[in-house]
Amino acid sequence: PDSLGIFGFSYLDANKDKIKAVPVQGVSPTYDTIAGGSYPGSRPLFIYIKKAHVGVIPGLAEYVAEFLKGAAKDGYLAAKGLVISPPDVSAKAAAAAKDMTPLDGSELK
Known part of the structure; x- marks a missing residue:
């Protein structure tokens, strides 16, 4: 107690x-x-990708896409207990990952 x-x-x-x-x-x-x-x-949970590795490291874009798929509302990470971001934050993260846009974190708040 x-x-x-x-x-x-x-x-x-x-x-x-x-x-x-x-x-x-x-x-x-x-x-x-x-x-x-x-x-x-x-x-929040962030994963960081080195800009110099984008387009150079095989599978990097696919890894990021898979992570976002797992972190989606019905994804396997949610089934493991990850608290999913609100839809607007998830959408911003998905757009940034798709384009591999460099972020400083303020865009996802």
Whole structure:
């Protein structure tokens, strides 16, 4: 009763009967608060591709496309507990990946 641990949301979600979530700054960790970015403990997941490798490393564009496919609403990463980005953020990421547009991260917020 006097312990605190930090877990990923998928673990919390799968073990609701054994562990209790702790709100941070008054916001409880739910799928919606994490996906929307209002839960202070949430953060986006980025993969970084070196610009010099685009068009040079075989399979790089296909890898990025596969990652985005897995991170889609019904993708296999969602089935493993990844919290999916809101549709507008996912669309921006997909467009940037398709064109291999260099980003600084501000475009995906």
